[in-house]
Amino acid sequence: MTYVVTERCIRCKYTDCVDVCPVDCFREGPNFLVIDPEECIDCTLCVAECPVEAIYSEDDVPDDQKGYIALNAELAKQWKPIVERKDPLPDADHWARIKGKLGELKR
Template identity: 50%
Template sequence: MTYVVTENCIKCKYTDCVEVCPVDCFYEGETMLIINPDECIDCGVCEAECPAGAILPDTQPNTEFWVELANTYSGQWPNITSKIAPLADADSYKDEAGKYDKYFSSKPPSGD
């Protein structure tokens, strides 16, 4: 089992989860974070820390897509190991549905 970051993270990118991860298995994209499934030790501490409720165990229904996304981008995006500010207007996007099709970016963070 591993934990996955789901659509709720897109356009929010809160990093409370990164701060508590004991193995630094989070990776940062332009619009969301992911968890590397090969590095996650299944401790679950990140799940409770996510203000957007975006982190779930991969045993939950409909998480296969997010595991595949993490497998793809954990080798392309930079590792993130400390808390940073969320995206601008994150709170206004927190509960929006359908964010993947509207806002997902395969790019790494811009470095602004």
């Protein structure tokens, strides 16, 4: 089992989760973070740190977010690791609770 970043992270990209990850399994895209399933050790530390509650264990991903399991695996192979906390995107608070953001994802 691994952890998965879901839709709520799109256009927010809070990086509190990155600070607590002991194995640096987060990967950074232009407006989204993903977890590399090959690196994740299932420690759960990132879940509590996400201010928008975007991170779930693979077994607990909501049905309407299941596609993010494959998306995390795919994008983790393309994006570079992020190992330090950064400021969120400038309009993160606005986008934090908006639903249906997959079309906003920049690859």
